[in-house]
Amino acid sequence: MTTTPTTRATTGPATVRAGGAAARTAFIGLLSRDLTVLRKSIKEFLPRTLLQPLLLMFVFTYVFPKIGQGVGGGSAAGEAAASAFATVLVAGVVGLSVFFQGVQAVALPLVQEFGYTKEIEDRVLAPIPVALVAIEKVTAGAIQCLFAASLVFPLASFVPATPVNLSIHWPLLITLAPLACLVASALGLSFGTFFEPRSVPVLFGVVILPITFLGCTYYSWSSLESIRWLQILVLVNPLVYISEGFRAALTDSPHMPLWAIYSAQVVFLALFLRVGIRNFRKRVLS
Amino acid sequence: MPVAAISTTGLRKTYRDGQVVAVDGLDLEVRTGEIFGLLGPNGAGKTTTIGMLTTSVVPTGGSARIGGVDVIGEPAVAKQLIGVVPQFNTLDRALDVGENLYFHGRYFGMSRAEARTARDEALQRFNLADRATMPVMALSGGMAQRLMVARATLHRPAVLFLDEPTSGLDPQSRLALWDVVRGLQADGQTVLLTTHYMEEADQLCDRVAIMDNGRIVALDTPAGLKRSVTDGTVVRVHVADDGLGGTTDERLARAGAALHQRLPDAGTPSVIDNAVQLTMNGEGILPRVMGAAEDAGLTVTDLSAAEPTLETVFIALTGRRLREGPPQGPPPGMGKPR
Numbered sequence: 001m002t003t004t005p006t007t008r009a010t011t012g013p014a015t016v017r018a019g020g021a022a023a024r025t026a027f028i029g030l031l032s033r034d035l036t037v038l039r040k041s042i043k044e045f046l047p048r049t050l051l052q053p054l055l056l057m058f059v060f061t062y063v064f065p066k067i068g069q070g071v072g073g074g075s076a077a078g079e080a081a082a083s084a085f086a087t088v089l090v091a092g093v094v095g096l097s098v099f100f101q102g103v104q105a106v107a108l109p110l111v112q113e114f115g116y117t118k119e120i121e122d123r124v125l126a127p128i129p130v131a132l133v134a135i136e137k138v139t140a141g142a143i144q145c146l147f148a149a150s151l152v153f154p155l156a157s158f159v160p161a162t163p164v165n166l167s168i169h170w171p172l173l174i175t176l177a178p179l180a181c182l183v184a185s186a187l188g189l190s191f192g193t194f195f196e197p198r199s200v201p202v203l204f205g206v207v208i209l210p211i212t213f214l215g216c217t218y219y220s221w222s223s224l225e226s227i228r229w230l231q232i233l234v235l236v237n238p239l240v241y242i243s244e245g246f247r248a249a250l251t252d253s254p255h256m257p258l259w260a261i262y263s264a265q266v267v268f269l270a271l272f273l274r275v276g277i278r279n280f281r282k283r284v285l286s
Numbered sequence: 287m288p289v290a291a292i293s294t295t296g297l298r299k300t301y302r303d304g305q306v307v308a309v310d311g312l313d314l315e316v317r318t319g320e321i322f323g324l325l326g327p328n329g330a331g332k333t334t335t336i337g338m339l340t341t342s343v344v345p346t347g348g349s350a351r352i353g354g355v356d357v358i359g360e361p362a363v364a365k366q367l368i369g370v371v372p373q374f375n376t377l378d379r380a381l382d383v384g385e386n387l388y389f390h391g392r393y394f395g396m397s398r399a400e401a402r403t404a405r406d407e408a409l410q411r412f413n414l415a416d417r418a419t420m421p422v423m424a425l426s427g428g429m430a431q432r433l434m435v436a437r438a439t440l441h442r443p444a445v446l447f448l449d450e451p452t453s454g455l456d457p458q459s460r461l462a463l464w465d466v467v468r469g470l471q472a473d474g475q476t477v478l479l480t481t482h483y484m485e486e487a488d489q490l491c492d493r494v495a496i497m498d499n500g501r502i503v504a505l506d507t508p509a510g511l512k513r514s515v516t517d518g519t520v521v522r523v524h525v526a527d528d529g530l531g532g533t534t535d536e537r538l539a540r541a542g543a544a545l546h547q548r549l550p551d552a553g554t555p556s557v558i559d560n561a562v563q564l565t566m567n568g569e570g571i572l573p574r575v576m577g578a579a580e581d582a583g584l585t586v587t588d589l590s591a592a593e594p595t596l597e598t599v600f601i602a603l604t605g606r607r608l609r610e611g612p613p614q615g616p617p618p619g620m621g622k623p624r
Binding site for chain 1: 340341344353360361362363365367368370372375376377378379381389393395437
């Protein structure tokens, strides 16, 4: 973009700033708006973020072992199995929380703003290219995902009745956690720009449900070896790589090869950004 | 010569591969400091025009510049120069009244301190200071509209766009908003507004472009537009049935002819909305019409005289009324439709 300094006699800004400078400040402004909204809505954010993982961990890793049902059955061998399951589940639950945050922080607000509040039409009047407004949404969503993951992780590690064998691999964690959050947030952008308010039940019932149940959250991808066709089928599910990524970063449990986790996340991120930004432009420009 | 606030050349927008023409080659020049009105019925292309000038509608052809900046080539730069109040409420519902203004300032490059100062000034100026911490959903329609104008002007845009700013407002809020717009103009703000209320265009605008089917069919000051159709007073006469039969229109045509015979200086009478309409000049118009009617043996049931309105202009130019369907109310200064 070129600078176009123009002087006006009576009204308007004295000079027009260069597109790049204006876009940078607008981006920061939009981001600080989204973080302010997060801060203001923290009372809704916390229960919405924490309740699902808390209940999952409570039922699967506290209640089940105690009542002798499900994974592990009270015996010494069963106890070890229960502990291994809790370890697998911790990583899965963190991944699941990140995924849900992407839907809740990006997709649902966008569905509303496009659908009936039309607020987005004001946001795209900020002096910034339309694509960057979409990227700002993804950035703010990713920050929210990271925040959710950092709250859910300690919670998930303390609830289980059996010991959880955590082993944090920092280089993996500090690269994979932001990457996973960006993937989830960009997926939220794709959903949010695609679904209409009236089709939100379809989004939850038909799209999100299979993603979560078949996203390697309750089991590791390598354990699916015995159901080979399923192991291959779930490779199209982005949540698989998010869960497996946290599994690799937080535990010593078996996980998918790292190259596959990284490259699949990068590919999904690129795909969701491309689709999301294209849809976003279509929705705000005519 | 100063840069025009808005200038467009051959601006055009079609949909569905050219089958639907929304705006058909618009050449427009809006001067700095004026309130410019786009007047026309729904579907005339007014909102599409605003959309193209404010970067949300991508033109099919032509060019548009705001304050000298190419809107199509450099939309992100041009957006610094425009403030927009759209037809519907686009206030940020997650933020309160003050925050809506503060963050708008931040989007437009103000520092935190500058945005706070601008917010406080705008709250004072637009009479919203006691509502600064209210959620925007708690505002009345008039107040929400005022906040949208406050927000749209916070960054001192070169042009303020108001799309149907008073549709849906109660009469009192509408008058209040007119005052706000006049106040902004007094400070040098250039305004482009669309409306389908001819009264609004007449009262508020320095110049008015009448749009129909995506084209400008006339452009002048409101007075100039009215002069272009007639330079007299429009007199409307309702008469009782003369008992000579025929349809209502035939009956009224007879009455018009009888009046015209006795008032040769009146323009050719026409029949509009179940009344005879005449255009006359000079003093004592109503007594003269009453006298002529009495002389012709007509019983006048209602009589009114008014300056021509932009509605008159619109009908003259397009042969249609400004608002489709049955009239929602009598035009100002005219008798009740029967």
